Amino acid sequence: MNKNLSIIGAPMDLGQLRRGVDMGPSAIRYAGVIERLEQLKYDVDDLGDIQIPRPNRKEVQIEDNLRNLKEVAEGNAQLANSVDEVVESGRFPLIFGGDHSIAIGTLAGVSKHYENLGVIWYDAHGDLNTGDTSPSGNIHGMPLAVSLGIGHDRLTGIKDYTPKIKPENIVIIGARSLDDGEKELIKEKGIKVYTMHEIDRMGMTKVIQESVDYLKDRTDGVHLSLDLDGLDPHDAPGVGTPVMGGISYRESHLAMEMFAEANFITSAEFVEVNPILDEKNTTASVAVGLMGSLFGEKLK
Template sequence: MKKFQKVSVIGVPMDLGQKRRGVDMGPSAMRYAGLIEEIQSLDFEVEDYGDIYINRPGSSKEDGLRNLEEVIKASEELCRKVCEIEAEQSFPLILGGDHSISIGSIAGISQRHHNLGVIWYDAHPDLNTEETSPSGNIHGMPLAVNLGIGHSRLTEIGGIVPKVKPENIVIIGARSIDEGERELIKEQGIKVFTMHEIDRIGMTKVIEETIEHFAGRTDGVHLSFDLDGIDPLDAPGVGTPVLGGISYRESHLALEMLAESQLITSAEFVEINPILDNKNQTADVAVALVSSLLGKKLL
């Protein structure tokens, strides 16, 4: 990551992509856990843009999608902010909020990266649409949206459709997959390392294959890191916990290897819910993982 001298942080206190409250406090929890100071200790210049404004009306549904208008407004604003950061040749670090924020972050990143790769580190593939979603929660749809699949008012944010090609996606840690998502993965030929593959071949091999998959294929790779990809024993304060996840140490290894590869050009860390946490444990985990991604070493 040392090809970047500056890291630009922007918070998105969004919890409207689903029903459970609390993930809107994720950006504050990460800052409270010492995120800015930790990045500065790695000799980066850091600019904290603060949080974008999120309008919070009463819960509504439009076209079967929860809080559609508010998610669109926040995504458009985030897209503009990320474009500003990218124009400064700075590393965009986006703090969620629920995973619907990646609609805006990737919309902004794709303005400058026309063959973008995405690593989706998550217990869920987030490939639902309004037709397949059991809940209507947009935080279960952002990867589909970025593929250009779903409600047109979401897919068209930023003016580029699709933002990412299916062959430029790698999902890591999936273990809760809806039937519609399973069909879309097979139909689109998306590369997925489920927990079965991680258990079977190990995280080292998973990341080696991920790096090899992107080699010469993309002009930038965005890491979308949902803290529920990690096992709830290590990260209890998340929006949608799923047992049997990636360990704390495996996650560090993954991000250390990605840092060494200099593959990642932007990142977001999402779905931290301090209400469900234990003494800010999950935010502390996130800050430690950001440090590994930005090149911190044990020796």
């Protein structure tokens, strides 16, 4: 794996309604991520946080059933430019969220550098909604659809190209809360999904091995988008949309260790850490621990 890492914080909280997730990047840093990565002999360059535009909170900012569309689009455009510069410089982009809407900008900045970018979406949710299908209008439930070129053009058109990714290059792991519109899109596009049912029946080892085998030959880079609500709330309580019955802490470490062994992750983001909802920064510490495993930390 690329030993030169550049960290970008994206303190976005406008893609959903729970305040506090904008402090996620700070919580992850506070949990010792830079020291952890440096101990693994990585050259770490922390670029700080991008500036997120703030809407007028006196008014409800909803356009085409999309909350805070203008600000979310502007913030993601800025993030896309920062990520683009990191990849262009030959370094590994590691992004801290913020809510999952930031994946719109991350993928816009990364995928222009690849012909067939693969995406591992480690999440309780599919994030495949649009303004037409979303029950809430929260854009953090839409980034995967946007990256497929489905959604509002202010979001799909970031960096002036669309789509960013192909449906056959996506693997969703840990899904257990899908809206009807998302289920239809998964069937229509043939997106590979490992729900908790498959993880329970097959075991995490087989799920990850199949995912690696599926993506390795068809892609020229793989982005990991890890939402901490992919884990069970018992292990990661500080998230805005917890769903019971999730992936365990140990299974998640196994997944990261297997990704490290496969040596094919070329960019990553860790999102939805909300310290206001957390217990003694547990969820940020879990995120840092998982990063340790992803970047090659071993017991022996």
